[in-house]
Amino acid sequence: MTKPDGPAGTGGRPAADPAGLLRDRLAADPSRPLVTFYDDASGERVELSAKTFDNWVAKTANLLVDGLAAEPGGRAVLVLPPHWQSAVWLMACWAAGLVAEPVDPDAVRPGSRTVPAGPLGASAPYILAASEEVLGEVAGDRDAEEVVGLSLHALGGPLSEVPAGVVDYAVEVRAYGDRFAADPSVTPDAPALTVTKVTSSAAELVAAARRRAEKWELDAHDRVLVDMSYATLDGVLAGLLAPLTSGASVIIQRNFDKASLDRRVTLEHVTAVAGLPGWNDASGSVRRLA
Numbered sequence: 001m002t003k004p005d006g007p008a009g010t011g012g013r014p015a016a017d018p019a020g021l022l023r024d025r026l027a028a029d030p031s032r033p034l035v036t037f038y039d040d041a042s043g044e045r046v047e048l049s050a051k052t053f054d055n056w057v058a059k060t061a062n063l064l065v066d067g068l069a070a071e072p073g074g075r076a077v078l079v080l081p082p083h084w085q086s087a088v089w090l091m092a093c094w095a096a097g098l099v100a101e102p103v104d105p106d107a108v109r110p111g112s113r114t115v116p117a118g119p120l121g122a123s124a125p126y127i128l129a130a131s132e133e134v135l136g137e138v139a140g141d142r143d144a145e146e147v148v149g150l151s152l153h154a155l156g157g158p159l160s161e162v163p164a165g166v167v168d169y170a171v172e173v174r175a176y177g178d179r180f181a182a183d184p185s186v187t188p189d190a191p192a193l194t195v196t197k198v199t200s201s202a203a204e205l206v207a208a209a210r211r212r213a214e215k216w217e218l219d220a221h222d223r224v225l226v227d228m229s230y231a232t233l234d235g236v237l238a239g240l241l242a243p244l245t246s247g248a249s250v251i252i253q254r255n256f257d258k259a260s261l262d263r264r265v266t267l268e269h270v271t272a273v274a275g276l277p278g279w280n281d282a283s284g285s286v287r288r289l290a
Helices: 018-028 050-067 084-095 132-138 169-175 202-215 233-246 258-267
Strands: 033-039 044-049 075-079 099-103 126-131 144-150 166-168 191-195 198-201 223-226 249-254 272-274
Touching: 018 050, 018 084, 018 202, 018 233, 033 050, 033 084, 044 050, 050 084, 050 169, 075 084, 084 099, 084 191, 084 233, 084 249, 126 132, 132 144, 144 169, 166 169, 191 202, 191 233, 198 202, 202 233, 223 233, 233 249, 233 272
Parallel strands: 033 249, 075 099, 075 126, 099 191, 126 144, 144 166, 223 249, 223 272
Antiparallel strands: 033 044, 191 198
């Protein structure tokens, strides 16, 4: 039996960049869940439809351009954990024509033995967005033109403390419009993502997402549960772009509690998983459930 296709491209043409993928999802089914988020440490659950997710993306892109003076071709370092707001920031960067450079927050904690995947400490300037839990470690980065702090609070609360020179995302973003008009100079061939020292264009990301979605046999009926960092290409593809291009929805999981897994798989109608200890395949990619 042939599986249903994901959302069609605008006007019958395949989307050429991540922003186009989101537009296609909005046209196909704006009210269906696109991103669901769980934090097993706090008990938080957040669900965003394609329309709500797009509103957050537009507000964030407008904050980047109008509030932080971001320009196409600029860079944004995202020191953020797996979270729905991290997915929003990735899409907002791509909509604004920025090169997103995700960094695992664990890489900047004191005593970390890992090497940051992003350019913290590099010479070129960039916009820095960081979660509150590591804001103190990175807020003094002299190469950051602007620093944005994300509380990641379940109820959208502000930072508990705002260091000098830091923009409080939860407070500032609400003032911006929920529609964003991209700069005409932003093209699919422009650089869009740098992870593990490799830079991909927007078009290359979409092509990779389509290949992975086909390999993983994803379609509009799928619900993909993901526990992976966005600081790798696999994490970006499994945790956002492959579900988006195929019409599937993604469930982002943080602070994984194995005891809750079986119940979550049942309640959320999960059809595939990625990054879960003992559940993923040898390559760490998406594994379909029987």
